[in-house]
Amino acid sequence: MKNKSPSFTRRHLLEIGTGATLVAAAGVIWRANERGVIGEKGQEPYKPWEIWNDPAHRGTPLALVAAGVLASNPHNTQPWLFRVSDTRIDILADTSRNLGTFDPYLREMHVGLGCAVENMVLAAAPNGYAVTVTPHAGSLLDIGGRDEPVLAATLHLARGDAPADPLYSAIPKRHTNRNPYDRARGFPDALLHDFAAIPHDENLKLYLFQSGAAYETLGAAIIAATDEIVADHAMIEDSHRWFRDGPQEMERERSGLELDTAGLSPALLAVAKMLPALPAEQSHGTWADQTRDTHVPSAALLGLIAARDRYDRPQTLAAGRLWQRVHLAAGAAGLAMHPLNQPVEMIDRERQLGTESKAEARFAAVTGDEAWQPTFVFRGGYAIRDAAVSARRGAEMVTETV
Structure with a gap:
């Protein structure tokens, strides 16, 4: 008696095709979820926008830093470090985060640091401070040895009772x-x-x-x-x-x-x-x-x-x-x-x-x-769509207490 050869019917092909489709669909869904097409993105990189005036920091120098890290800056490099005491905040250029040939003289980096300074000045009065800004003098063309942070400006803090600038709430x-x-x-x-x-x-x-x-x-x-x-x-x-x-x-x-x-x-x-x-x-x-x-x-x-x-x-x-x-x-x-x-x-x-x-x-x-x-x-x-929120390092990640 002859062995009967296996035969593939249309039903078999449909079953195989359906299975392959399901596997492919599962792969697409997995990829979409991993790449942030569906589902929520990880929230930690975006939390600084939500806790920028955290009550836990209110009335402290860290409240000013929390506003500063939300400033405009080139390529979202966030090229800043902050050295904080009760009476002053030093803003330093983190030269390890420069843009190389895009910014060979750290000019755009310093523009971004100026943006951070302005946010911090705006945050001073709502947190009970009067602030004086002292920029570091000199030329960008003379900055050498860029493997170390470079002092850009100092905010001198004193207790004060001034009204908040309306732009504070826009941060x-x-x-x-x-x-x-x-x-x-x-x-x-x-x-x-x-x-x-x-x-x-x-x-x-x-x-x-x-x-x-x-x-x-x-x-x-x-x-x-x-x-x-x-x-x-x-x-x-x-x-x-x-x-x-x-x-x-x-x-x-x-x-x-x-x-x-x-x-x-x-x-x-x-x-x-x-x-x-x-x-x-x-x-x-x-x-x-x-x-x-x-x-x-x-x-x-x-x-x-x-x-x-x-x-x-x-x-x-x-x-x-x-x-x-x-x-x-x-x-x-x-x-x-x-x-x-x-x-x-x-x-x-x-x-x-x-x-x-x-x-x-x-x-x-x-x-x-x-x-x-x-x-x-x-x-x-007027934009046709709202802007997406950019990721930020939180104040604690860029602050050194002295």
């Missing part, structure tokens, strides 16, 4: 928004007047453009500088090392950039999270596309902060303090802001390389005055 509302803006809605005149009225160092000047030749020239300079950065392998590698690939990496680092804050549409964001991280060249090429096609043309406002000397350390800190107040005022009014500082980053890079400063020349038609050196460029407007 947890301020987020960088890289989404498209609705340019057709314009920018409120009242807020522009508020920006112009912000007290600031006499060595600084604030420029604001909504249209016209200066607006177009500045927008073109931003796009050109972005293309030059993307063509510079060293710059994009130094930038790329601050990208965090997924929730687990962000949970470990609690700093840097992630897809959630990149300004992608919800559908594109979900797809991007499922895929492996792009190489530096491709991810920065996408950034250049966003800059050219979205960031610049959708901006209702383009602005810049200029200094008498962009490498003067006190002026650079003061520029950060001014930017922080501009960003807080916008956040309080429900508007979005986004640094677009690529033209000044290229000025630093060209100086480092000793090449012709094409980036500097592009600003001549914007400021109309060579006495003012741009140090920070940004855009503003």
Whole structure:
């Protein structure tokens, strides 16, 4: 008697196909959960936004630090350390967290430190302090031996009883928004007047453009500088090392950039999270596309902060303090802001390389005055989507008590 050969019916194929589909679906769900597409992200890296005025710290210097760590800063590097006593807080530049060829003179780092200083000053009165800020004098061009923290400023604390600045309550509302803006809605005149009225160092000047030749020239300079950065392998590698690939990496680092804050549409964001991280060249090429096609043309406002000397350390800190107040005022009014500082980053890079400063020349038609050196460029407007919250290291992680 012959052995009957096994035969596969349509039912068998359907059963096999169904099983494979279920396995594949389970894999997709697992991947989506691991990459933060579904479910909640780990909460620890984002808690500093919720406990920024924690009652446990109220009335202590640590309350000022808790506000300081929520400040605007380059690439979310959070380049700060704080040495705290009962009567003073030293703010130090953590030079181990610099951006290399993106910031060879630590200029952007010091702008970020100035932002932290402003948040801390705003937090002083609500916590019963009067504060005096002493910036560290000197030039960024003279800072050497960057393997150690560098003192940037000192906050001298005394007990006081002053009313809180209205911008204090805006601290947890301020987020960088890289989404498209609705340019057709314009920018409120009242807020522009508020920006112009912000007290600031006499060595600084604030420029604001909504249209016209200066607006177009500045927008073109931003796009050109972005293309030059993307063509510079060293710059994009130094930038790329601050990208965090997924929730687990962000949970470990609690700093840097992630897809959630990149300004992608919800559908594109979900797809991007499922895929492996792009190489530096491709991810920065996408950034250049966003800059050219979205960031610049959708901006209702383009602005810049200029200094008498962009490498003067006190002026650079003061520029950060001014930017922080501009960003807080916008956040309080429900508007979005986004640094677009690529033209000044290229000025630093060209100086480092000793090449012709094409980036500097592009600003001549914007400021109309060579006495003012741009140090920070940004855009503003009504965003089509709210910004995602960025990860932060908590106050305890960056504070040393002395």
